[in-house]
Amino acid sequence: MTVGLVVVLFVAAGLIATGVFTAVWRRDLTAALAGIPLMFAGAGVAFAGVARFATVGGPQLFGQEFAVVLAIGATALVALGLGIAGREGSR
Amino acid sequence: MDSLHAIGFYVSSGVSLAGGLGVALLPGRDLRGLALGVLGVGLGGIYLTLSAGLAALVAAVCYLGCAALVASPQYRPVEGVVGSLWRQVGAIAAAILLAVLAYSAFRGDFVHASFYGGVFGVANLGRVFFAHDALATEAVALLVLAAFAGATAMWRVRERGR
Numbered sequence: 001m002t003v004g005l006v007v008v009l010f011v012a013a014g015l016i017a018t019g020v021f022t023a024v025w026r027r028d029l030t031a032a033l034a035g036i037p038l039m040f041a042g043a044g045v046a047f048a049g050v051a052r053f054a055t056v057g058g059p060q061l062f063g064q065e066f067a068v069v070l071a072i073g074a075t076a077l078v079a080l081g082l083g084i085a086g087r088e089g090s091r
Numbered sequence: 092m093d094s095l096h097a098i099g100f101y102v103s104s105g106v107s108l109a110g111g112l113g114v115a116l117l118p119g120r121d122l123r124g125l126a127l128g129v130l131g132v133g134l135g136g137i138y139l140t141l142s143a144g145l146a147a148l149v150a151a152v153c154y155l156g157c158a159a160l161v162a163s164p165q166y167r168p169v170e171g172v173v174g175s176l177w178r179q180v181g182a183i184a185a186a187i188l189l190a191v192l193a194y195s196a197f198r199g200d201f202v203h204a205s206f207y208g209g210v211f212g213v214a215n216l217g218r219v220f221f222a223h224d225a226l227a228t229e230a231v232a233l234l235v236l237a238a239f240a241g242a243t244a245m246w247r248v249r250e251r252g253r
Contacts, residue, residue: 001094001097001098001101002092002094002097003092003096003097003100003101003140006196006197007100008100008141009192009195009196010193010196010197011104011107011108011137012192012196013189013192013193013195013196014108014111014189015107015108015111016188016189016192017185017186017188017189017192018108018111018112018114018115018185019111020181020184020185020188021115021181021182021185021186022111022114022115023181024177024178024181024182024184024185025115025178025181025182025185026115027170027178028170029170029244029247029248030120030161030166030167031120031123031161033161033244034114034123034127034157034161035114035115036240037127037130037154037157038111038114038115038130041107041111041130041134041150041154044134044138044146044150045134045137045138045141048137048138048141048143048146049141051141051143052141052142052143062221062222062225063143064138064143064145064146065225066225066229067138067143067146067150068145068146068149068150069229069233071134071146071149071150071153071154072149072153073233073236073237074153074154074157075153075154075156075157075160076233076237077236077237077240078157078160078161079160080237080240080241080244081240081241081244082160082161082163082166084241084244084245084248085166085167085244085248
């Protein structure tokens with residue numbers, strides 16, 4: 001049993017498509033926002049996979065660095081979207 | 092990658108995809124938050140098996156924070172104004188996107204760096220954007236993305252108020 005870049009990209013594609021589906025299918029804005037971390041997770045997995053398998057002899061840290069920034073960015077976007085959507089009873 | 096890491100990768104991938112499907116399909120903010128937490132744990136496992144330990148730690152913490160935000164009862168639901176027809180079109184577009192990405196992954200010759208830029212010199216641009224000026228590129232991309240997301244959310248809230 002082994003893992004290659006194609007398998008990693010398949011997982012990334014599944015996460016991205018699931019995130020897009022969540023963002024367009026949910027009626028509630030706060031529920032649709034939950035699709036953003038899924039898309040970012042898929043992109044991060046793709047970056048980390050390419051850094052692990054396709055940069056033979058090259059620097060692997062760029063993909064990992066992007067994965068870290070994407071995770072932080074996903075959290076920031078969810079917090080921003082929920083903050084704009086508003087707290088209960090704020091208006 | 093040895094067998095132990097491969098098993099860990101497949102298990103983590105299954106956990107993260109199950110969490111993603113839970114976020115998409117489960118009703119209620121509590122269950123959605125739980126599914127997002129499961130996704131975060133699975134994503135951390137994926138990064139860990141890909142030798143990205145720091146990314147695993149940061150992703151797990153960030154996605155558990157996202158799960159806490161999504162599951163929080165403090166935020167009121169905001170109903171969208173998009174009709175069911177456009178939602179179905181968007182769902183079909185998501186399926187098409189999955190097919191395109193899966194085909195691209197299956198035909199993943201591009202990852203072997205056999206393409207060196209062509210007439211537009213994209214390889215040189217890529218080296219500048221993703222190596223020399225990587226942090227600046229990330230900062231600008233996040234700023235633009237946050238601006239688009241904020242503008243979209245404000246537009247939807249305003250449309251709902253009308």
